[in-house]
Amino acid sequence: MAANASSRGVFIRETIEVARRCGFDGVDLDWEYPGSPKEMSDLGFLLEEWRHAIQMEANITKRPPLLLSAAVYYSVNFSALGGGPRSYPVASIKNNLDWINVMCYEFHGSWDTSETGAHAALFDPNTNLSSVYGLKSWLKAGVPQNKVILxxxxxxxxxxxxxxxxxxVGAAAVDVGIGGGVLYYSLVVEFNRRANATIEYDLDTASVYSYSGINWVGYDDPLTTTVKIGFAQALGLRGYCFWALSYDYEWTISSQASTSWIVTNETGASLF
Structure with missing residues (x-):
């Protein structure tokens, strides 16, 4: 779709029409992921043309312009996933998006069954696979803090x-675990209860894991989420988002995140 102007134009017109018809506030692009330097360039053209069309539509209809955001890789630069080294079109992102949703997760998973991993580590003392590294890479590249979402x-x-x-974290493993390697937080809570699992916090990665026998699951809970919210605010980020709200257990984590952000804003205190 993004490879030529004609298909981009059709896509842009139809997304604007659908967003208005459904009463949406805006549109979020989830392209996982541009697979080459050319596709990164195409993404830049798409965002520029999309923003222009949104503004034109707003001028004609006398309505507020639709918001435009995008889900992006945890780091501005790619060093994995195939396709060769490539970077996001930061100039186009800065000029045309209202914000980016930085996916600070999927650092580890079923593609490596040899050891456990903190798949959404805030820190990592040994590699660049961490939220801290990724977020700082976006800021260093020039994306304003108020356009970055954790x-x-x-x-x-x-x-x-x-x-x-x-x-x-990093213990030897032999295969993916229960749930085929992925477990919604609501099911993590159930696993911990039914299996009487032991829960441990890993300070090096600011993550939590639980285990029972050979079954191991790494995740975030209300405490580690609060720490991450504090870090996001210390960096001056616009906010945070979840994938996905329906995975929560009785709104436990999402409610805690909301409370943490509001309390910190009201008191002006930092968690760091």
Whole structure:
């Protein structure tokens, strides 16, 4: 679609029409992911033309312009996922998007069954696979703080431990775990209760994991989410988002996140 002006134009017109017809506030693009430097360039053209069309439509209809956002990789630069080294079109993003939803998760998963991992680590002392690294890369590239949203997962990643007595983050594993490697937070809570799982916090990654026998799941809970919210505010970010709200357990994490953000704003205090 993004490869030529004609198909981009059709896509843009139809998304604006649907958004207005359905009463949406705007449109969010979820392209996972542009697979080459050319596709990154095409993305830049798409955003520029989209913004122009949105503004033109608003001028004609005398309505507020639709919001335009995009879900993006945790880092501005790609060093994996195939397709060769490539970077997002930051200038186009800055000029044409209202904000970006930075997906600070999926750092580890079923593609590597040899060891457990904190798939949404805030920190990582050994690699660049962390929310801190990714968010700072976007800011360093020039995206304004008020256009950056911290993306948080409401699901965990599971593995089967090689040895039930060795269970930390990075412990040897032999396969994906329960749920085929992915467990919604509501199901994590159920697993912890039914299996009488042991819950541990990993300070190096600011994450939590639980285990019972050889079954291991890494995830975020209300405490680690609060820490991440504090970090987002310390960086001056616009806000946070979840994938996906329906995965929560009785709104436990989403409610805690909302309370943390509001309290910090009202008191002016930082969690760091």
């Amino acid at each position: 993306g948080l997962p409401l699901y965990g990643k599971t593995w089967q431990l090689k040895d039930s007595k060795v269970h930390g």
